[in-house]
Every structure is written in structure tokens, then in C-alpha cells.
Amino acid sequence: MTNPAIAAVFAQIADLLEFQGTNPFRIRAYRNAARTIEDLPESLADIADDENRSLTDIESIGKDLAAKIVELLQSGSLSILDDLLAEVPESVLAILRVPGLGPKRAAALYNELNVTTLDELRRVCESQLVRQLKGFGAKTEQAILQGLELAAESQQRILWAQADVHVQAILAHLYQCDTIERLQPAGSFRRGKETVGDLDFLAVACDCGSAMDHFAAYADTAKVLLRGETKMSIRLSDGLQVDLRVVPAESFGAALQYFTGSKAHNIVLRGKAKARELKINEYGVFRGGSEKPVAGHTEEEVYAALDLPCFPPELREARREFDWADSGELPRLVETQDIRGDLHVHSTWSDGVGTIEEIAEAARKHGLKYVAITDHSKRLTIANGLDSARLRRQWAEIDRLNRRLKGFTVLKGVEVDILERGGLDLDDDVLAEADWVVAAVHYGQNQSREQITRRVIEALENPCVCAIAHPTGRKLMQRKAYEIDLDAVLAAAGKNGKMMELNAHPIRLDLDDVGCAAAKNHGVPVVIATDSHRVDELGMMRYGVQQARRGGLTAADVANTRSWAKMKKMIGKS
């Protein structure tokens, strides 16, 4: 059983226990464990098999949960889950997902009105049975009906890059408000998560009321969801929820820290504050019962009050950042300016729209020193993939161009297909002439885990291959990753001195953050590359860098922060 599957079981148990109203801390223990397992860069099966290690060494896994993991690994099922499902119909969990309905109300609806499905929920609301329950009223009934509609619209998350468009537009609008003195987006957007569920803005304003009036007047506002003295939520026409919090200037740092999260990071932080007899909230850090904060103006100040460094937002996920801080090993994360070359770009020779010369010019404008032209190989007929003859003609053109270019190098590359039956789409003799070869799975994505893993490992064992492009094939919110044993692939990459691509396209971001951390564990250098098909896509590099930062990568961990001469040595091409 894989880590994600085990994490899903624990998350489901947490949901079921929540519905039953058991001890909230027991529920949290299951949730914490699920999250830890999702983030774990190694497979639980491997740790369980290793005689020298124990599952209980993993944070938030104790004796009890370790035994449950073993039960899952050995039998594929878990008795406590079967018991819970016998008591609570699985369909009621959908009710918990309706906005405005938590465990208490969902349980009341189930116990008093026998509601087990969303359809039944709608029916009892429409027939006004809900308002007769204790603690419910007409407004709650209406709110549930609206929540049901919202759930039906399948409130999706959006890509970080799409969220960025909203953020810039909302910032521009809010900056026009005279009473707003400071402004900053927070939440998962600031942490650079690959997808974003809602947007949070934080402001200092001399007049809360006018700031919120201005916010509500945003052109794309579809509805004001709630409005209090300092907090307001709106929904945009596309369904995205946007929150604005107005705080006093002396609390801005504390509020920024608080609303940047993550929730799990904040819980750990609060625990640490408590151990020092400090209290931390969105208004500041307080000692004892004192109302005068010891910190709050800036985030640096807030963290410093707890003897902690000001963590880059991308690391605030309660993964390893606190351990790193304790041991003084907080990594200095890679930055976009560190990147010297782009190693995955398509030209008009296959399915790109820019000529090689246009790409070189654009890359130079992005401050890069080299770019690899990596058009598709012939198997990708739909993309006008190149056979060895066309590839050699293309490389002759690149040679001619390089003679004219000063201080910039175009690399002769190719994105060679890993064929369904195994093996590569081009012969070794032509691949050996390339500067840079990325191998990629495009066909046979529905094959078994064993088949796909074997194909990719075989590609890694080919001396001509430098890296694997978009290693899991996922497309965010469109297509799941194909079945692949990433751990085995990374081990093979490490053994063969190969690299892994972090594809920077905002819909791929593949490797993901956990995958980046896993690559680092295996000593495998990561190459951040845009997979541009148009010259204006070269700017997507920053999305990839952001993902690498979330994975805790430094400039040294990212191969293409080096000059091409040094990269060449790393891949044994010189």
C-alpha cells in the first residue's frame, strides 16, 4: 500500500470520528498523521521493512498508529475503519463538506432527521424541517441550501499562476483606497502552494469601514459573504473567495505571520510560545497576562521573540522547518536570479512557436547564459517530432547560431520519448552527439506501476540520458500522476549520476515539493526547466523556483544554477 493510500485511510478515519463527535484531539492525531504521511519523502513500506528503523520515529506516529500502518501494509485493510463504516454511512461525509455545516450540525441532521445524503439534506431544508431543530433557524436553513449550491458548483482550487492574476488585480484596486496604508497578500498564495483555494489580504488602514467599502466595490465582486468590524469576505464572479483583514499597524507583522499560516505551522508555533509562557495571536506576542505585546510590528520580530528565524513562507508547512531551525540548518533557498540556464524549450522544429534565434534572444533577456533546445522526438508525430536526420540538421543550425552569439550558448538537446515497450525513440549514436538529453514518458501512461517504473529506470541507465522530464506526468486538476515508484526512480537516478527535472509549467510543477525533498535525500540534482512552447513562457521559471523552495532546495541542489561548463562535468559530458 502506498503512502497516499495510507494517508487517505487516516484522513477518512478522522472524518468519521469527527462525525461521531469523539475526542477532538484524537481526531487531530489522525489528521496530523495523514498530513505527515502525505509529506513523507520515503515510503512507509520501506521504513517498516528496515530492521534498523521504527515507524514511531516519524513525527506524529506513535505506537498505536504504527501498528495500524503495519496492519494496512500487511492486509490492505484496517479493522477500525471497517468498524466505523459499519456505524456511520460513508455518504454522510459529504454533508461535512457543505460550507456552514460542521460535525455538530451534521450529526444533528443525521440523528434527528436521518439525513444521510446531500439530496436528503436539500429535501429537509426545502420542506422547512431543519428550522425546527434546536440550534437551527430559518437563516441556517437558507445558508445550508446556498452551501449545497456552492458545493454543486464544485468549488475548485485554482492554479497559483491564475491566483496571481487575481492577486495583482485586487492589489491594484485596493491601492487606490486612500485609507489603506499597508497591504499584503497572505495565506497559501504567499506560501506559494501549487494550487490556491481562496485569497487572503491583510491591510493596515486608518479607517476600517472605508477600506472595506472599497474592497466590496471591487469590479469582480459577486457577493459579500460576511462583514464584521475588521474582517470581510467576498466571492468573485468565478466563485473564488477573497478575505480582507484590517489590523492595527503595531500588529501587522503578527497578523501577517498568522494569516500566512500554514495552520499546522501556526499550531507548532503556538505550542512553542506556550512552553515559553508566551501567548501568540494575530495581534502580537504577549508575556503572561500582559496586554502590551513584546513583538508584533514585523514577522522577524514575532519569530525572534520565540528565538526562531523568520522562515521563508514557502517552508511554513510544519514539515522540517522547526528541526532545521533547531539545528541551525535552515536552508538558504534557491532564487530565480540564481538560475543560469533553461534546459527544456521547444522551437518551431517541433510544436513550439518561436525560432531558435528568437528563443536565444528571449532567454538572454531573462538573464540566462544558456538554453537547451529540446524538441520532441519522432514518436510524438502529433508534435512534429524529429528523427535523427532532422535533428542533425537542427543541430547544424544551432552550431551556426552559436558562432554568432557572444556570451550565450544554445545547447543541442532533445526530449526523447521513452517508448511504450521500453527503450528510447532515437538511437544512441545520435543521442551521443547531443549536449543535453531529457527523456520523457508521453505514451503508455496507463501501464502498471512496475512497467512504467521499469521503463524510466531503463532510460536512466542509458549513458546518453541526462535527466527525466516531468517525472510523474501529472497535470494539476486535470490528470493524476501515472503510476510510478518515484523512490525507486530517484534511487536509480542517484546510482547513475542523473538529474530530475522540475517542470516549471504552472499546470505541471512536476516534481512536486515533496518529490524535490525526496530527490535531495537521494542526492539527485534537480533541474528547473520551463518546457516553454512560446518565448513568453520562459518567465514560467519563477513558478518552478517557488516549488523548489517549497521542497527546501538551495541553489546548490538545483543543477542549472551553475554555468554550462560545470553542468557538463556533473553529467559527465566533458
Next chain:
DNA sequence: GCCGTTTTCGGCCCGACTGTTTTCAGTCG
């Protein structure tokens, strides 16, 4: 159910907003 520089028992983050109440429970982030 986890965890321990105060602890193997007794803690486990904290505040805003809404609706249903008439002082607070439930939900959310």
C-alpha cells in the same frame, strides 16, 4: 492518539463572525 527542559498523565492554538439565543455554540481559518 501523540507527546515530554513542567510532565508517562494531562495537556493538546486562538480569535472573528453568525445565528440563535438572551450569554453562547458552532463554524471557519
